Amino acid sequence: MAFLVGADCLDEMIASLRSNGRTVIGPAVRDGVITHDQIESASELPLGWTEDQDGGRYRLVPTGTDERFAFSSPSTSWKRFLIPERTLLLRARRSNGTVAVVEPEPEAPSVAFFGIRSCDLVALGILDRVFLDSDATDPTYAARRPDVFIVAVGCNRPGNTCFCASMNTGPTPTSGYDLVVRELHSEEGTEYLVDVGSERGADLLAGLASRPAHEGDLQRADRAHETAVASMGRELRQDYVPLAALDPDHPRWDDVAERCLACGNCTMVCPTCFCSTTEESTDLSGTEAERWRVWDSCFSLDFTHLHGGSVRTSTKSRYRQWLLHKLVTWQDQFDTSGCVGCGRCITWCPVGIDLTAEIAALAVPAAATDLGGRDV
Amino acid sequence: MVPHMYRVLSRRQDLADTVTLALAPIDGQIATPSIGQFNMLWAFGIGEAPISLAGVDDDVVTHTIRGVGAVTNALCAASEGDQIGVRGPYGTGWDLDGAMGRDILVVAGGLGLAPVRPIVTRLFARRADYGRAALLMGARDPESLLYRDELEAWRSRLDIEVEVTVDSAQRSWRGDVGVVTRLIDRAPVEAANTRAFVCGPEVMMRFCAQALVDLGVPPAEVFVSLERNMHCAVGHCGHCQLGSSFVCKDGPVLSWAEAEPLLRIRER
Ligand SMILES: Cc1cc2nc3c(=O)[nH]c(=O)nc-3n(C[C@H](O)[C@H](O)[C@H](O)COP(=O)(O)OP(=O)(O)OC[C@H]3O[C@@H](n4cnc5c(N)ncnc54)[C@H](O)[C@@H]3O)c2cc1C
Ligand code: SF4
Ligand code: SF4
Ligand code: FES
Numbered sequence: 332m333a334f335l336v337g338a339d340c341l342d343e344m345i346a347s348l349r350s351n352g353r354t355v356i357g358p359a360v361r362d363g364v365i366t367h368d369q370i371e372s373a374s375e376l377p378l379g380w381t382e383d384q385d386g387g388r389y390r391l392v393p394t395g396t397d398e399r400f401a402f403s404s405p406s407t408s409w410k411r412f413l414i415p416e417r418t419l420l421l422r423a424r425r426s427n428g429t430v431a432v433v434e435p436e437p438e439a440p441s442v443a444f445f446g447i448r449s450c451d452l453v454a455l456g457i458l459d460r461v462f463l464d465s466d467a468t469d470p471t472y473a474a475r476r477p478d479v480f481i482v483a484v485g486c487n488r489p490g491n492t493c494f495c496a497s498m499n500t501g502p503t504p505t506s507g508y509d510l511v512v513r514e515l516h517s518e519e520g521t522e523y524l525v526d527v528g529s530e531r532g533a534d535l536l537a538g539l540a541s542r543p544a545h546e547g548d549l550q551r552a553d554r555a556h557e558t559a560v561a562s563m564g565r566e567l568r569q570d571y572v573p574l575a576a577l578d579p580d581h582p583r584w585d586d587v588a589e590r591c592l593a594c595g596n597c598t599m600v601c602p603t604c605f606c607s608t609t610e611e612s613t614d615l616s617g618t619e620a621e622r623w624r625v626w627d628s629c630f631s632l633d634f635t636h637l638h639g640g641s642v643r644t645s646t647k648s649r650y651r652q653w654l655l656h657k658l659v660t661w662q663d664q665f666d667t668s669g670c671v672g673c674g675r676c677i678t679w680c681p682v683g684i685d686l687t688a689e690i691a692a693l694a695v696p697a698a699a700t701d702l703g704g705r706d707v
Numbered sequence: 708m709v710p711h712m713y714r715v716l717s718r719r720q721d722l723a724d725t726v727t728l729a730l731a732p733i734d735g736q737i738a739t740p741s742i743g744q745f746n747m748l749w750a751f752g753i754g755e756a757p758i759s760l761a762g763v764d765d766d767v768v769t770h771t772i773r774g775v776g777a778v779t780n781a782l783c784a785a786s787e788g789d790q791i792g793v794r795g796p797y798g799t800g801w802d803l804d805g806a807m808g809r810d811i812l813v814v815a816g817g818l819g820l821a822p823v824r825p826i827v828t829r830l831f832a833r834r835a836d837y838g839r840a841a842l843l844m845g846a847r848d849p850e851s852l853l854y855r856d857e858l859e860a861w862r863s864r865l866d867i868e869v870e871v872t873v874d875s876a877q878r879s880w881r882g883d884v885g886v887v888t889r890l891i892d893r894a895p896v897e898a899a900n901t902r903a904f905v906c907g908p909e910v911m912m913r914f915c916a917q918a919l920v921d922l923g924v925p926p927a928e929v930f931v932s933l934e935r936n937m938h939c940a941v942g943h944c945g946h947c948q949l950g951s952s953f954v955c956k957d958g959p960v961l962s963w964a965e966a967e968p969l970l971r972i973r974e975r
Contacts, residue, residue, distance in 0.1 A: 425751050425752075428789065432709055467941035467942055467943065467956075606945030607943070608946070612752070643975075659951075
């Protein structure tokens with residue numbers, strides 16, 4: 332059952348979550364971009380802002396309205412709150428030749444994700460399959476994830492780089508939340524349709540001023556959804572060829588490799604990219620050691636380092652690994668795509684490489700292109 | 708992800724850059740490994756490296772390590788009594804039990820003899836369970852032959868064929884000279900009824916697997932052990948990916964029927 336609330340209620344939600352001891356993380360304007368950060372009240376939400384996103388381009392643009400959720404994918408994803416850039420794996424001390432190892436208790440701050448988009452919510456479900464796997468559960472992820480209180484938000488204004496509709500991951504959240512909020516904006520003002528997804532969501536809403544939603548409210552929300560679907564900036568066409576049949580020797584891989592800088596930005600901003608490396612260090616006396624897990628990118632040459640040289644030396648092979656992992660091999664590994672269509676990798680690529688365009692080009696059989704012979 | 712501490716029971720210098728360590732648990736210990744699996748060995752303050760089991764005897768695990776970088780050099784430098792971290796065992800193993808009654812062919816190149824060593828020792832222990840058996844060993848030169856004493860002892864047994872070849876040698880070497888694939892053609896087994904285990908550098912495994920298939924061993928009966936960069940060994944760090952496989956958990960041991968399509972694409 333859905334409810335209608337006013338803008339004040341968002342503030343009350345945040346206050347209520349905070350009074351329950353949660354750190355609330357939500358979208359906020361910081362350093363000229365909308366990102367996810369700790370927020371203390373609804374006044375920090377990006378009221379009146381949207382963005383102009385395109386390949387290699389990001390600008391904040393005023394909306395001239397009082398909408399708080401008129402933007403699309405914030406610059407960073409939510410993964411860093413569950414798999415931090417750096418995680419301490421172990422601490423050890425050596426004295427008189429005896430080594431004592433301590434596994435640190437995972438830090439598990441109690442948090443709420445306020446205003447998570449449908450694509451990013453689906454991305455969390457994808458990370459769950461990686462880190463909550465019954466054979467190998469990650470302690471940090473497992474300590475944080477189940478407790479996260481999730482207030483999802485429907486997208487009304489997808490960005491120019493968004494393609495969640497074609498990935499079937501948005502723009503309206505369908506599950507995995509405690510509450511979902513949908514912004515209903517009109518000349519008369521802005522209200523919020525709230526739907527409950529869990530018992531604790533219902534408990535939170537029960538304490539706030541709301542009225543049951545009318546049929547008209549639901550219809551407005553449906554229209555907003557339809558408009559959002561229709562205004563999706565990009566599309567990942569899956570009807571050209573089955574993705575699994577993409578040609579690993581297609582000349583387009585050489586073409587994209589000439590543009591790609593192998594900087595790894597795409598992997599850092601992607602809400603599902605999960606790769607990491609380890610770093611170990613000792614103090615100056617050599618008696619204390621620490622081992623850390625640190626985000627890593629498959630675009631680095633070291634990533635496949637073996638004695639005798641790396642496996643993937645060419646940029647071509649590394650871009651191909653990234654794209655085919657996202658869209659093809661991920662499916663085999665985790666029974667889901669590794670891409671949710673958030674568009675971040677397009678926006679934050681310094682040279683504007685667009686995976687939807689690469690897929691479109693790769694889908695044309697090599698023989699039909701004029702890019703030259705096949706590299707076998 | 709936290710290692711158990713083991714103590715170096717014994718250390719043997721096999722080659723100039725290669726050492727075999729026998730490790731015994733101090734407090735906790737890893738689960739019993741299967742042959743062909745690997746452990747993550749940890750050198751305090753330096754890091755971890757995936758290292759295959761070269762032997763398992765009750766609680767004691769044996770690893771043969773070649774020093775090629777920071778971690779492996781530190782492991783090689785360990786002395787008797789030193790402590791080394793061990794977590795594992797990880798990955799798929801050599802399925803020898805599933806080949807009872809059949810002919811067994813073990814093909815090793817260089818350091819690749821270490822991971823297949825437990826196959827040979829188990830073959831001897833249960834010799835009656837298998838048909839004909841042969842170990843074909845290739846090395847760069849006689850000086851880089853691993854486990855020389857053991858090879859000689861194995862060779863002196865009459866119930867297993869042991870053939871050794873080197874890429875190049877001085878006059879004093881009386882054995883075979885040439886690549887190990889040449890030994891495959893004259894291996895004393897019935898190809899269609901053979902299970903083969905191959906371990907060595909990737910190019911060597913490619914050529915050997917192909918030679919075995921050409922000989923008539925079914926691709927699903929040829930097993931190889933792949934090496935990839937590994938940091939976690941549990942499918943989380945992403946480094947070991949090869950196509951859809953995480954080599955740390957779907958491998959390292961794969962049948963040639965599985966591995967060949969993965970390795971067909973260059974730089975995958
Ligand atoms: C399944 C498996 C079994 C193996 N079995 C043996 C064995 O029995 N004996 C043996 O001597 N060697 C074995 N190796 C190879 C051994 O793991 C590498 O030589 C070792 O990791 C190199 O680390 P390093 O720090 O000494 O070398 P460096 O070359 O200095 O390493 C440099 C960097 O590359 C990384 N690196 C290099 N190779 C690897 C790797 N394979 N995995 C992760 N990181 C790597 C290191 O972490 C480091 O950051 C095996 C490898 C695998 C995957
Ligand atoms: S691959 Fe790109 S569009 Fe897809 S989820 Fe990752 S960042 Fe978003
Ligand atoms: S695709 Fe773009 S963002 Fe990704 S590594 Fe290449 S240049 Fe960097
Ligand atoms: S070694 Fe980390 S995923 Fe395989």
